[in-house]
Amino acid sequence: MSILIPDNPARDDVLAGRPTLWLNPDYREGAMVNSVLPLRPERVTEAEKYWAKLAPLLCQCFPELEQTGGRIISPLIRVPDLQKALSFSRPEFGQLFVKNDGALPVAGSIKARGGVYEVFMHAINLAEQAGIYEDDITTLISSRARELFSEHTVAVGSTGNLGMSVGIAARALGFRAVVHMSADAKSWKVDRLTRQGVEVIQHQADYTTAVEHARIAAEASPSVYFVDDERSELLFLGYSAAARELAEQLALAGRIVDLEHPLFVYLPCGIGGAPGGVAFGLKAIFGDAVHAFFVEPVQSPCAMVHMMSGSEHLVSVYDVGLTNKTEADGMAVARMSAFVASVMRPMLSGIFTVEDDDLFRWLWKAQMTEQIRLEPSAAAGFGGPDFLINTPQGRAYAEQRGIGNSLEKATHVVWTTGGAFVPQEQFWTFMKRGQSLSG
Numbered sequence: 438m439s440i441l442i443p444d445n446p447a448r449d450d451v452l453a454g455r456p457t458l459w460l461n462p463d464y465r466e467g468a469m470v471n472s473v474l475p476l477r478p479e480r481v482t483e484a485e486k487y488w489a490k491l492a493p494l495l496c497q498c499f500p501e502l503e504q505t506g507g508r509i510i511s512p513l514i515r516v517p518d519l520q521k522a523l524s525f526s527r528p529e530f531g532q533l534f535v536k537n538d539g540a541l542p543v544a545g546s547i548k549a550r551g552g553v554y555e556v557f558m559h560a561i562n563l564a565e566q567a568g569i570y571e572d573d574i575t576t577l578i579s580s581r582a583r584e585l586f587s588e589h590t591v592a593v594g595s596t597g598n599l600g601m602s603v604g605i606a607a608r609a610l611g612f613r614a615v616v617h618m619s620a621d622a623k624s625w626k627v628d629r630l631t632r633q634g635v636e637v638i639q640h641q642a643d644y645t646t647a648v649e650h651a652r653i654a655a656e657a658s659p660s661v662y663f664v665d666d667e668r669s670e671l672l673f674l675g676y677s678a679a680a681r682e683l684a685e686q687l688a689l690a691g692r693i694v695d696l697e698h699p700l701f702v703y704l705p706c707g708i709g710g711a712p713g714g715v716a717f718g719l720k721a722i723f724g725d726a727v728h729a730f731f732v733e734p735v736q737s738p739c740a741m742v743h744m745m746s747g748s749e750h751l752v753s754v755y756d757v758g759l760t761n762k763t764e765a766d767g768m769a770v771a772r773m774s775a776f777v778a779s780v781m782r783p784m785l786s787g788i789f790t791v792e793d794d795d796l797f798r799w800l801w802k803a804q805m806t807e808q809i810r811l812e813p814s815a816a817a818g819f820g821g822p823d824f825l826i827n828t829p830q831g832r833a834y835a836e837q838r839g840i841g842n843s844l845e846k847a848t849h850v851v852w853t854t855g856g857a858f859v860p861q862e863q864f865w866t867f868m869k870r871g872q873s874l875s876g
């Protein structure tokens with residue numbers, strides 16, 4: 438099994454399921470301009486324009502979006518008390534922020550950015566083909582459009598949150614929606630979807646297998662549109678528009694981002710689409726001033742093992758003897774997206790892994806200090822600043838990038854990816870576990 442992973446400082450730790458930081462040897466400065474990428478950076482601005490075009494429609498479909506004029510956005514929060522509680526107080530830790538996608542309306546997780554975007558873009562396509570849409574976007578909620586959509590199905594495979602986002606979006610427009618859930622999916626997510634009229638098929642298998650079943654079922658029928666988390670550009674682009682939102686919020690908060698004022702962003706990674714899309718969008722805006730890191734559970738580091746292998750063929754966590762067992766259901770993914778891997782190859786700074794116990798500790802601290810409500814997956818990014826500042830690998834990174842002396846001026850953004858919809862009872866069991874571990 439070990440032959441799949443070449444020699445590397447993080448190799449022994451990742452294979453043993455110990456937390457570690459891997460630095461990407463293929464990182465290239467100026468990657469957005471100098472590399473041949475599967476996707477042009479201009480696609481991010483296009484996605485921003487499409488989101489703006491969808492806004493009046495989203496407002497009609499989801500009344501909770503009235504306050505934001507149809508934008509699905511989350512707060513950027515300065516978290517001094519949490520920064521202290523995490524022992525990130527020394528000046529070289531710079532300033533810590535949370536980008537709280539757990540509070541995103543419509544779906545309660547980062548998936549609101551990708552899933553809603555793809556479903557609504559699909560609706561535009563169908564309506565255009567049927568000749569019932571030209572330029573008034575709100576005709577997509579006319580009775581003619583609803584009738585059309587009711588004859589079509591949107592299907593997806595999910596560990597929970599993508600199903601919620603796609604299912605809710607599809608039902609809002611009148612589509613039939615089918616979600617294939619992996620065995621990790623939490624029952625409250627299944628219940629919530631069922632109540633919205635989504636058909637849920639539960640597989641006694643992992644995420645990759647659930648996606649394969651969903652894909653095969655969809656291919657058999659022309660009226661089924663499959664949101665393909667392993668390959669979808671639309672999902673990726675939907676996520677990428679979050680970058681402009683963050684850039685605006687950082688400017689409002691008075692944070693400078695340039696080569697002397699680095700921006701570190703820590704993104705929880707499952708299959709890679711959400712963190713990859715956001716990282717791509719950020720690179721398009723900030724170039725080498727932004728340092729994007731993915732984070733994964735120690736037993737599900739699919740992006741780490743694959744990108745570390747340098748292989749053309751996808752390497753899964755099972756291939757190297759890991760279990761893919763984690764409480765972080767949003768990240769319980771054994772094999773990453775090949776598409777995302779190819780886009781990230783020259784622009785991802787690195788990946789680190791965290792233990793489940795730490796997720797609960799951080800979840801508890803985030804609630805106790807800043808009243809930020811998270812699900813376990815969403816807390817993973819809090820391991821980032823410690824890896825960067827307190828480990829030899831992290832210091833080596835800062836030296837290599839020439840920012841060793843700029844750390845005090847840095848902004849660290851922990852992207853928290855889900856949580857608002859977690860039922861109270863479930864949340865308190867998370868809290869109890871976090872408290873007992875923090876002892």
Ligand SMILES: *Cc1c(COP(=O)(O)O)cnc(C)c1O
Pocket residue numbers: 546547548598599705706707708709710711712767768770812814815854855
């Ligand atoms: C889906 C999800 C992720 C990871 O996104 P991928 O696109 O699978 O990489 C992280 N956190 C939460 C809460 C999620 O739902």
